Amino acid sequence: MxxxxxxxxxxAALIVPEKTGVTFTNxxxxxxxxxxxxxxxxxxxxxxxxxxxxxxxxxxxxxLLHDWSWGKITEEIADSIDAVLSKYxxxxxxxxxxxxxxxxxxxxxxxxxxxxxxxxxxxxDDIHGILTWQNSx
Numbered sequence: 001m002x003x004x005x006x007x008x009x010x011x012a013a014l015i016v017p018e019k020t021g022v023t024f025t026n027x028x029x030x031x032x033x034x035x036x037x038x039x040x041x042x043x044x045x046x047x048x049x050x051x052x053x054x055x056x057x058x059x060x061x062x063x064l065l066h067d068w069s070w071g072k073i074t075e076e077i078a079d080s081i082d083a084v085l086s087k088y089x090x091x092x093x094x095x096x097x098x099x100x101x102x103x104x105x106x107x108x109x110x111x112x113x114x115x116x117x118x119x120x121x122x123x124x125d126d127i128h129g130i131l132t133w134q135n136s137x
Contacts, residue, residue, distance in 0.1 A: 003037070006132060011059050014043040014094070014113055014121075015130040027135045029105035030071035036108055038130055043121050046088050058088055059133045071106030081109060081131075089118035097128060107135050 006013070006026040015024050017040045025037045046058035061084045066077055073081075078096040085091040093116035100110030113119070113127040121127070 001039070004042070006042075007135070009132070009134060011057070012045050012062065012091075012131060012133040014045055014111070014127060015132060016041040016043060016124065016127050017129060024132075026107055026132045028071065028108035028132070030135075032071060032105075033135070034105065034108075040129070045094075045120060046090055058084065058091060061087075062133050066106075073101055073104040073106070073109060075101065078104075078109075089116070090120060092116055093119055094131065107133050 001023050002021055003023045003025060006024055009026070015038050017038060020040060023037045023039045024042055025035050028034050028036060062081065065080045065084065073096070075098075078098065078101055082095050085094045093114040094111050095113075096104065097110040097112045104110045109131045111127075111129060111131045113121075113124075113129060115121060115124060
């Protein structure tokens, strides 16, 4: 199996589970530094060139949500992630998958992504995948 480490990823991305022969991994869960893997397709999201204010980037907003040294996702953090995602037209169709919240940690969040007018993916049914970004600890 071919593997791609996402620790050099700039911005956020969706991993769509699919038989591709390529596995994606990232360093996640705060200082626990876990390295989960998922075979699939990688879709970069909201990775525009730097805006005038770096704090406007999706990745920055996700990193600033919480003290990620302890990386478990709670209902409160999930609400905050959903609020951040709803601020950007291209991510407004992405929500934390509450059925998988106990499997979600910092930088590796189970989500359901629905196609919207502004999403950068087309022709997928609802995506039950992973939202990932740079380890925030």
